[in-house]
Every structure is written in structure tokens, then in C-alpha cells.
Amino acid sequence: MRKTTQPSRRGRTKTGRRHPLATVALIAIGLMMTGGAYAAINAGTATADTDINTQVNIDEGAKLFQANCATCHGMEADGTVDAPSLVGVGAASVDFQVGTGRMPMQMQGPQAQQKPVQFTDLQVKQLAVYVGSLAPGPGIPDAQYLTGDGDLANGGELFRINCAMCHNVAAAGGALTQGKFAPPLAGVSAVHKYEAMVTGPQNMPVFNDLVITPTEKSDIISYLQHLEAAPSAGGFGLGSIGPVSEGLFLWIFGLGSIVALTIWITARSN
Template sequence: MAREKKRRSNGRRSPLAAAALIGAGLLITGGIYAGASAAIAATDAQTSASTELSIEDGQKLFQSNCATCHGLDLQGTDAGPSLYGVGELSVEFQLATGRMPLQMQGPQAPQKPPQFTQPQIDAMAAYVQSEAPGPTFPADEILDGEGDVAHGAELFRVNCAMCHNVSAAGGALTEGKYAPALTSTSALHIYAAMVTGPQNMPVFGDMNLSDEDKRDIISALLYQQESVSVGGFTLGNLGPVSEGLFVWIFGIGGLVAITVWITAKSN
């Protein structure tokens, strides 16, 4: 009988080779996909930021990001209030300050970096205004900061200081709520807050404060934002509590330290 010739294997393949090849292929494919997606997203973001969006674009953005809580027809749901009558001014305020979309349920919606570009915000505001009209943007004159600063400061002390602090540094309210600081708030958002009454803030209509009064308050706050503190370190402008705490810790503490040092040196 003829002997059966044994085939020689040129190399032994590892059982992990197939898994390694599959893993390498997945990594390469995933890297290419991620790079392409990032490039496309960056292009879309630049395009949307450089072009003015239409009301139809605002409707699509609203339905994708807001309708879950506020309803497809702005009627509201158990998770969010109705938007009938809020107007474009309120929508711009809530989105541009980052309060909406709401991150989590709590006593108050905190301010955070906005999740949309300004053209996207304007498009959603225009859509809400077209479907459920409400307060709109004011004339440029109201926001110019050229009003009566002294009269505006007096109106602020009478109507706003009990919550926002006389220096507009903000303050605590009940049940975990708070009045935010106004030390860097824009003129438009100051006006929007007075007109729309977000969170716990009351609405200041024309019967309470006229447009000229609102202009004076805005002028006073803008003047205060730009002014330099002549008293030096402000300690957060929180009043005698923070000032007394500073004196107690550093003043009395410094005297105690000096007394101990003198006593130790004499001994």
C-alpha cells in the first residue's frame, strides 16, 4: 500500500486571530463613522448658526425637544405647563438662559449654558408666537440704558430689592427657591423677567410699571453692573452677615493669633 503523505502546515493559526481581526475591523469602522458624524455635525452647526431659520424650522425643533413636556400643540401635559399666551419673549428668555429644557424636576429651574444656538432659539420663539401670541420683544429704546438711573434705583428698591437684594446680588426664598443675581443679566432678559414673571417672580404689567419705569430700572441695573465698588472687597454684597463673619474670623482670629505669638515669645 502507498503511504499517505502528511500535509505540512505552514503555520498554526491562533484561535484568537479571528476575534482580533473582527475587533480591529469594528474599531476602524467605528472610528471612521465617528469622524464622519462629527464633521457632518460641525458643518450643520455652522450652517444653522450662519443662516436665519424659518418658523417651520422652529416647529421641528420644538417638536423634537419641547413637545414631550409641553405637547405637540403647546397645550401642556402633566410634565409641563401650557404655552398658550407666553409669547416669544418668554420662550427666548427660558431657552437663552438655559433654564429650558429642564434638566431635572426641582424647586426651581437653574440657569445654565443654553443648549441651542441663538438662531435656533429665535426660530422656536417665532413658532410659539405664531401659534399662541403673547408678550413680544420691546423697542430698542427701552433697552438702551439711557433712562433715569436714580429713579430706576428707587423703583428697584421698592419693587425688587426684597428678593434680589438691594445690590441685585440675589437672595434665598422659601422651599429651596431663590431670586437670582442680576449682576450679569442682559437688558433684554431683565425686561423679559419683568414682563413674563418667570419662576416665583410676579408679572409687572403696565399698570404696575410703565415702559419708561422699566427702562429706568434696566438703566440702573446696567449702571450698577458697570460701576466699580468704591468700598473695596464686596464680600458678595450679602450685607452685615457676611461682613460680621469676615470680621469675626479674620479680625478676632488675627488678634488671638497675635496674642498667642506674643505669649509664646515672652515665655
């Protein structure tokens, strides 16, 4: 009788069994697809920033303007009784006002109050290029002037000569007349600092390139960034609003300590 041999259990291959590396392969494929999608999105954003001055973006900016700004500034941005004309203010002015949340205005007042930005970065740029296309005006500054690598000493001197009388020597801001004020400069982006200098928002004078060159503006921005990052050399800054807060601190705590000590000594002697 012929003996039939059965294949050993160890030698058989089970059908439908998952390979040990299958899970690792699936995770790798998922990560690659996610990374590719993220790179594509970023590439689209970078292209939009690089090619912002396209007719497509200008047309989109015109739609945004008509829906959000034309009520006050007019359908052609030529102004109304409620708001001035924007023809010739340039893309930099719109990028500053809208990019810092000052526009659209929350309410009428001595000056526009800063609030959360109402548009995306791309929409802000589209509004800016649309207004910039209406007439020549200051454009959005080049990135080379926003690096923060300028001359700190020269920037500090220029700031003290041209800006400190309103913004405070420590850039902490200050009060002006008729309910107006110069805002603190801490936390303001480099591009908005540059745009403020070339457009003169609110009560600020315009510092065009004949008054302060682009390189000197870069020096001022570098100095302000250094001032914001460096600790106060005199210790606790007390809000950096000058002798008022320092005198009040001395009056309350210094003189108060003397009075308390005097009372304690008198009580001990009695």
C-alpha cells in the same frame, strides 16, 4: 560683410515674468471677496432678525418645538401632566427661558437651572415667534428700552422697592423657600432682564406695563448695568451678600487678630 546686431539683454522682455504688483493685487482681490462674503452673511442675519415674524420662521419654530419641546408641553403646546401650557405666554417668555438655557430643563426640581444654551440665536427666536403666534402674549422688547440710557436714580429706587427683597440690594441674588432662589443679575443681558419683568419666570412676579411702564423698566435695566460696572464704594464687596459675610469676616480676621496680638504680648512679657 553685413554685421548683425543682437538686441541688448537689458532691452529684452522676459515672457512669463510676474509683475511686482501681482502679489499685492491678488491679496487685495482675496480680501475684497472675503469682505463681500462676510457682509452678505451679516446682511442675511440682520434680515432674519428684522423679519423674524415671518411665516417661514414660524414654521421652522414649529418643527423645532415638535422635536425638542413637545414631549413635555404637548404637540400643540397646550401642556401635559409634566409641563404647563404655553398658549398665551408670548414670545418673550420663550426667548427668556430658552435663551438663558433654562429650557429644555435638565431635570425636574424646585426651579429650572440655568445651563449653556442649546440652540442658536436664530433658532431661539424661531421658537419664540412660533409660541407667540399661538395666542397674544408679551413680545420680545423693542431695542429702544435696552440701550442703558435710562434714569439711574429712578431705576435704583424702583429696583429697591420692587426687586431688592429677593435679588438683594446689590443684585447679588438670594435664597427663597423650599430650595428656590432669586439668581444674581450680573451678566444677564438687557433683553433677558426686560423679558423677566414682563413674564415673571420661576417665582418672580409679573411686572406688566400697568405696574412698571416700559420706560421705568428701561431705568431699572440702566441702573443694574451701572451697578455691575461701578466698583464697590465700600471696598471689597465680600460677595455682596450683606451682613452675614461682613460679620463672618470681622469675626474671623478682626477677633482673630486681637487674639493673636494678645498671645504675642503675653509671650513677650513672660
